[in-house]
Amino acid sequence: xxxxxxxxxxxxxxxxxxxxxxxxxxxxxxxxxxxxxxxxxxxxxxxxxxxxxxxxxxxxxxxxxxxxxxxxxxxxxxxxxxxxxxxxxxxxxxxxxxxxxxxxxxxxxxxxxxxxxxxxxxxxxxxxxxxxxxxxxxxxxxxxxxxxxxxxxxxxxxxxxxxxxxxxxxxxxxxxxxxxxxxxxxxxxxxxxxxxxxxxxxxxxxxxxxxxxxxxxxxxxxxxxxxxxxxxxxxxxxxxxxxxxxxxxxxxxxxxxxxxxxxxxxxxxxxxxxxxxxxxxxxxxxxxxxxxxxxxxxxxxxxxxxxxxxxxxxxxxxxxxxxxxxxxxxxxxxxxxxx
Numbered sequence: 001x002x003x004x005x006x007x008x009x010x011x012x013x014x015x016x017x018x019x020x021x022x023x024x025x026x027x028x029x030x031x032x033x034x035x036x037x038x039x040x041x042x043x044x045x046x047x048x049x050x051x052x053x054x055x056x057x058x059x060x061x062x063x064x065x066x067x068x069x070x071x072x073x074x075x076x077x078x079x080x081x082x083x084x085x086x087x088x089x090x091x092x093x094x095x096x097x098x099x100x101x102x103x104x105x106x107x108x109x110x111x112x113x114x115x116x117x118x119x120x121x122x123x124x125x126x127x128x129x130x131x132x133x134x135x136x137x138x139x140x141x142x143x144x145x146x147x148x149x150x151x152x153x154x155x156x157x158x159x160x161x162x163x164x165x166x167x168x169x170x171x172x173x174x175x176x177x178x179x180x181x182x183x184x185x186x187x188x189x190x191x192x193x194x195x196x197x198x199x200x201x202x203x204x205x206x207x208x209x210x211x212x213x214x215x216x217x218x219x220x221x222x223x224x225x226x227x228x229x230x231x232x233x234x235x236x237x238x239x240x241x242x243x244x245x246x247x248x249x250x251x252x253x254x255x256x257x258x259x260x261x262x263x264x265x266x267x268x269x270x271x272x273x274x275x276x277x278x279x280x281x282x283x284x285x286x287x288x289x290x291x292x293x294x295x296x297x298x299x300x301x302x303x304x305x306x307x308x309x310x311x312x313x314x315x316x317x318x319x320x321x322x323x324x325x326x327x328x329x330x331x332x333x334x335x336x337x338x339x
Contacts, residue, residue, distance in 0.1 A: 009072035011070050011072060012075070013073045015047035017075055018047055018169070019043065019044065019169050020043070021041070021077070022041070022043070022055065022073060022074065024040050024053075024065065024072070025040075026038055026070055028069070037071060040063050041057070042057040042058065042063065043056050043168035045062070046172055051066060051068065052067065053066075056171060057161075057162075058325065060162075062175070078164040086190070088299070088323065090160060090163045090164065090166050090323075091165055093187060094128060095130070096263045097123075099258075100235075100267070101124055103115035104116065104226055104229055105117070109133045109144070110140075111130055111133065112130070112133045113130070114144065116151050116153060117227075117229075117230050120226050121230070122158070122182075127156065127158065138177075141177065144157065144331075148331075155331040156328050156329065156330055157179070158329075159174070159329060160325065161324065161325050161326075162325045171329070180329065180332065181327050181328070185306065186303070186304055186325050187302070187303050187322070187323050187325075188304060188315055188321060189321070189323045190315070191300070192297055192299055193298070194319045195318050196286055196293050200286065203243065204242055205241045206241075207239045207241070208237065208238065209232065210231050213243075213251055214239050214251065216250040217250045217253070217270055218268060231256065231268075234258035235258060235259060235261070236259040237257070237258050238292075239255070240256070240257070240284045241253075242254070242283065244272070250272065253269075253270065254268060255288055257288035257291070263297060264299070264300045266300065269285060282318070
């Protein structure tokens with residue numbers, strides 16, 4: 001916090017600092033002998049005429065603060081660089097992740113990419129807004145809704161928070177317009193070699209295609225031709241399979257990896273529920289990591305939901321840490337007729 005030469009806290013932010021990362025302290029209560037304060041760090045996303053500030057924290061949580069409650073505030077540097085693992089910007093990772101899960105159709109709207117794949121996953125059926133759409137925001141959102149409406153799909157926009165260059169201000173603008181955040185997850189990164197160094201135990205088969213056995217373990221059932229096209233697209237795609245315990249059984253474990261330059265992206269790492277806690281997920285990732293190293297990759301990324309405690313524990317043991325949080329916003333429901 002900023003303290004003046006006279007020893008008083010000072011508020012050193014104004015509405016002109018919207019879009020910057022700030023640290024604020026506010027008064028939240030009075031005790032019998034002391035006052036209670038709360039500190040918040042995040043991106044200042046609005047400062048309205050009624051004197052209410054909104055700050056978006058790393059994971060996307062929005063905090064609203066009355067200006068009258070501020071005790072001290074200042075602009076602070078962008079989120080500090082990660083101390084371990086590969087360095088990467090949000091923009092680089094967002095583009096790499098998009099190339100690893102390609103839609104079957106896309107169109108540019110300025111620096112926004114509109115993506116569609118007949119509804120197979122939000123990632124392949126959402127806007128990736130990496131810059132200026134070339135239109136005022138309301139006009140851009142109208143264009144987005146028309147484009148998805150023509151395809152019989154709801155409009156989604158994928159945004160991110162928690163790293164330098166992420167889209168806290170856009171998130172706030174979408175929420176003000178009634179767009180609903182449906183899903184949040186995290187993108188984690190880590191060094192590839194430590195994953196590849198895990199001891200090989202299980203027999204992991206690698207293939208360029210997702211065969212019937214692999215699909216039998218994949219959590220999304222009834223996979224369509226469009227889904228197969230998305231799964232098979234990418235710079236260099238590999239599918240890993242650990243056979244089931246008996247002939248005719250679905251695989252014990254599976255995984256997918258896309259090698260793209262220095263990056264290896266892991267997805268669809270799934271294990272038979274009866275065979276969990278035997279290290280099969282680690283074996284799958286290690287086999288895929290060795291393949292990716294052979295192709296020249298050195299860094300790894302993956303996406304994990306915040307509620308998936310088991311996956312988060314596994315990836316943490318393998319050296320991965322969170323880089324940023326991403327969100328999918330769905331267009332608001334239309335107003336009922338007659339209003």
